[in-house]
Amino acid sequence: MKAAGKTLCVFMLLTITKVMETAENKSVPVTIGNSIVLLCNPKPNVTTVTWKIGPKVGGPCTLGYRADQNKTDRTNCSDSMNWKYRPDWDPALEIRQVGIAHEGEYTCEVAGPDGYFTDTYHLSVLVPPRLSLFCDDLGNPTCEAVAGKPAAQIFWASGGNSTSKLEGHDEGTVTVLSKFRAYSTSTKLTNTTCIMSHPAGNQSKSIDCYPPGNNDSTLLACIISGLLSIIIFMAVIYYFKLRGDRKCYKTEPPEAAPTHSLQDDTMEVEPYTTYVQKENIIYNSVSDLTVGQNIPQGLLPAT
Structure with a gap:
């Protein structure tokens, strides 16, 4: 009886240990x-084989x-999940x-002649953040890890102090x-x-920042660049204006006004002169005839 009791106790302990091992969640x-x-x-x-899936978002x-029926079935599972083999x-x-909606518990249950076995996984979805590095208005280097899951950790390679702020989002990202801030704020x-x-995955970026009031060289460089740009712009305008003026000088000369010769005037006056001369000849002839025959001029026939 004592031997049987010991054997039973050992069997129960082994069974409990086996169940605890198979029921242990595996983080993936x-x-x-x-x-x-x-x-x-x-x-x-x-x-029988059954996968039971309990996502954080949505139903199981x-x-x-x-x-015995050589049959598979699925209930409320998306097309992105299926048997591998x-x-x-x-x-x-x-x-x-894999998306954020797939995060949750996954349990496989297998039943057979050797007993009942389970494998359970906790699936966690990682979202890599977008890293950016810039200088704020006070010249402080600012590092931002945007929308990561879980929240990223940020370190600075240089000696100094740093302050961090976290902001959570609806989809679970942070x-x-x-x-x-360096120990010396004047350099x-x-x-x-x-x-x-x-x-x-890990990332790193580097940057140069200028404290307020100590960026005179940068301001001077900006002013010089602006002046040079204006000078070049004015020179280009002057160049094209000069080319336009030269084109105007090269245009064809206006047509010469027609010369008015004395011969043309003579040709225009000549018909009138000829007419007057003929009239004078006729008049003189009539006068001579009148004087020679003593005929009153009023009785002369019309010419």
Whole structure:
């Protein structure tokens, strides 16, 4: 009896340990947009295989297989989730184009002659943040990791103090803003490096910032560049105006006015002169005839 009791106790302890091992959640991170395969321990002569999926967003879904009917079914599962292979010999689950909505708990349940086994995964979706580095109005280097999941960590390679601010978004992402302040605020901050640490990948950027009042050289360079631009612009305008004036001088000369010769005047007056001369000849002839014959002029025939 004592031996049987000890054997029973050992069997129960082993069973509890096995159940605890199989029921332990496995955390699986995956970067958004990628695909992933969740394994389910294949067993010989399985009778049923069921994937139970509980996403954080939306309702649960299930994928099932029954060996006696050689049939699969799905309930409320999107097309992005399906069996990777044939569930009768490898019941792995494949998720394509992982999105934030896929985050949640995934449990595979296998029943067969050897017992009942489960594999549980906690799927976490990683969103790599967008890193930007710039100088604020006071000349402080500012590093921003936009919309990351989880929140990124920001470090500064140079010696100084930094302050950080976090901003959460509806889809679960977080933006981290970190400002760097050097121990001395009167000098230019050259090659200041921001380092971003994130599970989806690390990044770094460097920048030069100028404190207010110490950027006279930059202002002078801007003024000189502006003046040079104005001078060049005026020179171009003058050049094209000068070319336009030269084109005007090269135009064809106006047509010469027609000369009025004395011969033309003579030709115009000649008919009239001839007419007057003929009239005078006729008049003189009549006068001579009148005088010679003493005929009153009033009785002369009309000429």
